Amino acid sequence: MIQQERIRLARRAAGMSQKQLAEAVGVQRSAVSHWEAPLGKNPSVSHLRKLAQVTEVQFEWLVTGRGEMSLSREVLLDSIATAEALLIEDPLEFRLVHAFREVPLRARISLLEVMEELAAQRTGRAIGRRGPGSRPGIPATG
Template sequence: MADRIRLARQRTGLSQAELADQAGVTSSAVAQWESPRGTKPDLNHLLRVAVATNVTLDWLATGSGAKSARKSASQEESPTLVLSVFAQNPVEETVLTCLRTMRPRTRDLLVSLVQELASNKTTKLKSG
């Protein structure tokens, strides 16, 4: 597993620190995972590594199955652009840019906070 984690990280051009940030761990944890005698990531972290490096969880964990999580060109569907999902003004663009640089746990907390604020606004509008 250590070799597969290292290979997946290197193929995506991520440093250990960058992968650690995306997995929500320290860079020393990634170094341990990549060491043949080091620790192994738990399932949640392994899943985050798979997503960050665009490999399948099956391949990363066991070495079997398809390596790439991407569909082949013949299998891909035409991309659909959903405008409501993209930034619609400079403020939204700034928020998205910042959001994409946050550690996963921080990002999750911020999303929860924003959802709570949005639901409070909706509740106040309905009652007012």
């Protein structure tokens, strides 16, 4: 099985449309279509990592076809729970992070800007901004 077929299989096994996968990975739907096409382009390593994470398949399987396709449920739940327990102690922060993960990229950027503005009002200094009009992941134009 070639990588393009493994990407399609992982997406379908996760019950996702090309559009849903594209949004989760942060690319256009056409990119997912190209990745799944028999002679399509291969995704970057960072996109492959995100694909594996979003579809809950082993990275090695997705890239090479070796090993098991799916993460074991115990490994998946344990790794997520452990990471979140170490990183997030506040229940409100936990809810915020989970809700943030469910919204599209454009909404995430807007939410982040609102949070930065609220923090700046509270502290009296700008937080996380790189200059007027800058957006996370988008270089400021001058």
